[in-house]
Amino acid sequence: MAAIPQKHAKDAAQVAAQDAKSPAADWRTVVRQIAISRALDDLEETRLLPERKVLYQFSARGHDVTQVLLGRQLTGARDGVGAYYRSRPLLLTLGLSVDEALASTMMKVGGMSEGRDIGVVFNLPRKKGACVLPVCGGVGTQYTPAVGWAQALRYRHSTLGDTECADSIAVVHGGDASTATNGFWAALNIVTTERLPLLFFIEDNAYGISVPSKLQTPGGNIAKNLAAFRGLRVLDGDGSDPVGAATLIEDAVRGVRSGGGPALLRLTVPRLSGHSGQDTQAYKSAAAIQSERDRDPFKRLRIQLVPEILSEGDWDAEIESAQAIVAGALERVDGLPPPDPAGVRRFVFSESRDDGLPDIQAQGGIWADRVSLPAGTTQADSQGPRINLVTAVRRTLERELAVNPRMVIFGEDVGQKGGVHAATLGLQEKFGTARVFDTSLSEEGIIGRAVGMAAAGLMPVPEIQFRKYADPAAEQLNDCGTMRWRTANRFAAPMVVRIPGGFFKCGDPWHSQSNEVQWLHGVGWRLAMPSNAQDAVGLLRSALRGNDPTIFFEHRSLLDASWARRPYPGDEFIVPFGKASLLQAGNAVTVVTWGAMVERCELALRRTEISADLLDLRTLSPWDREATLKSVRKTRRCLIVHEDTVTAGFGAEIAAVLAKDAFFDLDAPIERLAMPDVPSPHNPVLLDAVLPSVAAIASALAALVAI
Numbered sequence: 001m002a003a004i005p006q007k008h009a010k011d012a013a014q015v016a017a018q019d020a021k022s023p024a025a026d027w028r029t030v031v032r033q034i035a036i037s038r039a040l041d042d043l044e045e046t047r048l049l050p051e052r053k054v055l056y057q058f059s060a061r062g063h064d065v066t067q068v069l070l071g072r073q074l075t076g077a078r079d080g081v082g083a084y085y086r087s088r089p090l091l092l093t094l095g096l097s098v099d100e101a102l103a104s105t106m107m108k109v110g111g112m113s114e115g116r117d118i119g120v121v122f123n124l125p126r127k128k129g130a131c132v133l134p135v136c137g138g139v140g141t142q143y144t145p146a147v148g149w150a151q152a153l154r155y156r157h158s159t160l161g162d163t164e165c166a167d168s169i170a171v172v173h174g175g176d177a178s179t180a181t182n183g184f185w186a187a188l189n190i191v192t193t194e195r196l197p198l199l200f201f202i203e204d205n206a207y208g209i210s211v212p213s214k215l216q217t218p219g220g221n222i223a224k225n226l227a228a229f230r231g232l233r234v235l236d237g238d239g240s241d242p243v244g245a246a247t248l249i250e251d252a253v254r255g256v257r258s259g260g261g262p263a264l265l266r267l268t269v270p271r272l273s274g275h276s277g278q279d280t281q282a283y284k285s286a287a288a289i290q291s292e293r294d295r296d297p298f299k300r301l302r303i304q305l306v307p308e309i310l311s312e313g314d315w316d317a318e319i320e321s322a323q324a325i326v327a328g329a330l331e332r333v334d335g336l337p338p339p340d341p342a343g344v345r346r347f348v349f350s351e352s353r354d355d356g357l358p359d360i361q362a363q364g365g366i367w368a369d370r371v372s373l374p375a376g377t378t379q380a381d382s383q384g385p386r387i388n389l390v391t392a393v394r395r396t397l398e399r400e401l402a403v404n405p406r407m408v409i410f411g412e413d414v415g416q417k418g419g420v421h422a423a424t425l426g427l428q429e430k431f432g433t434a435r436v437f438d439t440s441l442s443e444e445g446i447i448g449r450a451v452g453m454a455a456a457g458l459m460p461v462p463e464i465q466f467r468k469y470a471d472p473a474a475e476q477l478n479d480c481g482t483m484r485w486r487t488a489n490r491f492a493a494p495m496v497v498r499i500p501g502g503f504f505k506c507g508d509p510w511h512s513q514s515n516e517v518q519w520l521h522g523v524g525w526r527l528a529m530p531s532n533a534q535d536a537v538g539l540l541r542s543a544l545r546g547n548d549p550t551i552f553f554e555h556r557s558l559l560d561a562s563w564a565r566r567p568y569p570g571d572e573f574i575v576p577f578g579k580a581s582l583l584q585a586g587n588a589v590t591v592v593t594w595g596a597m598v599e600r601c602e603l604a605l606r607r608t609e610i611s612a613d614l615l616d617l618r619t620l621s622p623w624d625r626e627a628t629l630k631s632v633r634k635t636r637r638c639l640i641v642h643e644d645t646v647t648a649g650f651g652a653e654i655a656a657v658l659a660k661d662a663f664f665d666l667d668a669p670i671e672r673l674a675m676p677d678v679p680s681p682h683n684p685v686l687l688d689a690v691l692p693s694v695a696a697i698a699s700a701l702a703a704l705v706a707i
C-alpha cells in the first residue's frame with residue numbers, strides 16, 4: 001500500500017477506525033451512492049432542466065455526502081424520517097430507486113407522486129426499514145410529523161408491545177433556515193419535554209435561498225444557541241470533513257437509539273449549486289462561491305479515501321458505475337408515459353377498487369395495517385337513556401378507546417382536567433396517560449404530531465380547544481388533507497380532529513367562530529357538524545373507524561342543549577357521512593341547514609306553520625346533494641340557513657349547485673340567511689343582531705313562499 005501523505009495521515013487513521021465499527025464503513029458503497037446523487041444532479045442541471053423535461057430542480061450537491069452517511073445509520077426496523085426537498089441523497093440511501101427518483105423529477109408514471117407534486121417532494125412508504133414521511137413544500141413542516149412518529153414508536157413499543165419499535169428512532173432533516181420556523185420550535189419543545197427518540201439533522205449551508213443564517217438564528221449557529229437547551233444533546237461539526245462527520249453522525253444516532261433522548265446534530269455544508277435550478281446566486285461573491293467549491297465534501301472524501309482505503313481505480317470505477325446507473329435509468333424513464341390526466345381527481349379521499357374492496361394506502365392509519373374493528377349498525381337503539389351532546393362524544397370516545405388499542409386522544413387540558421368542555425372527562429383515569437394525554441400549547445405541534453402518529457399506524461384524535469385556535473395548525477391541517485392525493489395513495493393520515501366552536505351564551509371573535517367553509521376548501525378533509533346527540537355518536541364513530549382525516553365540529557351551544565339531547569343510540573351505532581337527515585317533510589319550501597341552526601329552523605317552521613322539507617345535512621364534506629336536489633325539485637323553493645358568514649359561506653356552494661342542477665324546477669330565487677360578514681360579537685345583544693334568529697328565519701320563509 002502506498003504511504004499515506006503526511007497531511008492526510010490523520011484522516012486515514014480516522015477512516016480505518018470508522019471502518020472497524022460503522023455501517024458507513026463500506027466506503028465503496030458510500031462513494032457509489034454519493035456519485036449516483038451527483039450524477040442525477042448533473043443530468044438534471046445540464047440536460048433535463050434546459051430541455052424542460054424537469055421543471056423544478058433542487059440540487060443536493062454539497063449536502064450529499066453527509067446525507068448518505070446518515071442514511072447508512074438508519075437501520076432500525078421502524079425508523080421514521082422527516083425530510084425536505086434537498087433530501088434526495090438520503091432517500092436514495094434508504095431505498096428510493098434511481099428510476100423512481102428520475103420518474104419523480106421528470107413527472108412520469110412511476111414517480112413517487114405520479115406527476116402530482118414537485119419531483120424532489122418525495123415519500124417512501126415502508127412497513128419494514130426506514131420510512132420517509134411525505135415531504136411537503138413548506139419549510140419546517142417536516143418537524144412535528146417526525147415528532148409524532150417518535151411518539152408513536154414509544155406508544156407502539158410500550159403499549160402495543162411492538163418490540164421492533166424498541167430501538168427504532170425518528171430523524172428529521174432540515175436546513176439552517178428551517179430552524180427559524182414554528183414547526184422546528186414546536187418539535188423541539190415536544191421532544192425535549194416528552195424525551196422522545198428523535199434526531200434533528202441540520203445541514204447548515206449558511207443560506208435560506210439568499211438570506212444568511214445569521215438572520216435565521218442569532219450568530220448563525222443553531223447548535224451553539226441550543227447548547228443549554230434542557231433535555232437536548234447537541235453536536236456540531238463540519239460536514240465537509242466526511243470522515244469526521246461520519247463519526248459525529250454515528251455518535252448522534254447511537255445516542256438517540258440507545259435511549260439517550262433527543263439530539264440535534266448540525267453539520268456545516270457548502271451549497272454547491274443555486275438554491276434551485278432557477279437561482280443564479282447573484283447574491284454570493286465570486287470568492288464565496290469559490291470557497292464553497294473548495295469545501296466540496298466529495299472532493300475531500302476522495303482525498304481521505306484514496307489510495308489508502310480505496311484505490312484510485314476503485315474510486316473511478318464507482319463513479320463510472322454511478323454514471324452508468326443513472327444513464328440506464330434515464331433511458332428507461334424517458335420512455336415512460338406521462339401520468340394519465342383522467343386519474344388526476346383520484347385519491348382525494350379513500351376509494352374503492354373496481355371489485356368493491358377498499359383501495360387502501362400503502363402506509364398510514366389503521367386500515368393500512370388491516371386492523372379490524374367491530375361492525376357498526378345504522379339502527380339506533382331508541383331505549384337508551386337521554387344524553388346530551390357532550391356525553392355522546394365522551395361515551396363514543398370511551399367505547400372506541402376500548403375497542404381500538406391504536407386510538408390515542410390528546411390536546412390541551414384533555415388529560416386530568418377532561419378538557420375545557422369536559423368531553424374527555426375521566427378518560428385518562430380509565431385508559432392511562434399513554435392513551436389520553438395533555439400536550440404543550442402548540443396547535444401546530446398537536447396536528448403535526450397527529451400526522452406522524454397516523455403515518456405510523458395509529459388513530460390519533462387530537463382536540464383543538466376552540467375553532468379559532470386551529471389557525472396555528474393551518475399548515476399541518478392543509479398538508480394532512482392533501483397527503484393522499486399528493487402521494488397518489490401511497491400515504492394517508494386518517495385522524496379525527498375534534499373542534500368545539502360556534503357561539504355559546506355569548507359570542508366573541510376567538511372562541512365562537514364557526515367558519516366551517518375553510519375546511520371545505522381544504523382538500524381531503526371530511527367534515528361533520530352534528531346537531532344532536534344521536535348523530536354525534538354515529539358520525540363520530542364513523543369517523544373514528546374511517547380511513548380519512550375528519551374534522552368533527554362540536555357546537556358549543558349544543559353541548560348541553562336540551563333540544564340536542566337524545567336517547568343513547570348504542571355502542572355500535574354509526575351514521576354514514578354524506579346522508580342528510582330529513583327532519584320533517586312538506587311541500588312549500590326546502591330548508592337546508594346544519595349544526596346549531598337546525599333547532600332554530602325547526603322552531604321557525606313551527607311558528608309559521610309552513611309545510612316544508614327540513615334537511616339537516618349533518619356532514620358538509622361530503623354533503624348530500626342528491627337529497628337536497630330531490631327535495632328542491634319537489635318543493636321548488638329553497639332557504640339555506642347557516643351560522644358561518646354569508647360571503648362564500650357554504651350556502652353559496654349549495655345555491656350554485658341548485659341554480660345549475662335545479663334551475664328549471666325553481667319557482668323562486670334561492671335564499672340564504674347567514675351571519676353578515678363580521679366576526680362573532682361578544683355582547684349577547686350584538687350577537688342576537690347578527691345570528692339568524694327564529695324570527696328572521698320565519699320571516700325569510702314567509703317571504704319566500706309568498707313569491
Ligand SMILES: Cc1ncc(C[n+]2csc(CCOP(=O)(O)OP(=O)(O)O)c2C)c(N)n1
Nearest residue numbers: 086137138139175176177178205207208209
Ligand atoms: C413556509 C415556507 N416559507 C417560504 C418558503 C420558500 N422557500 C423555499 S426554500 C427556502 C429556504 C430554506 O432554506 P433552508 O431551510 O436553509 O434549506 P436549504 O434550501 O438551504 O437547503 C424558502 C424561503 C417555503 N417553501 N415554505
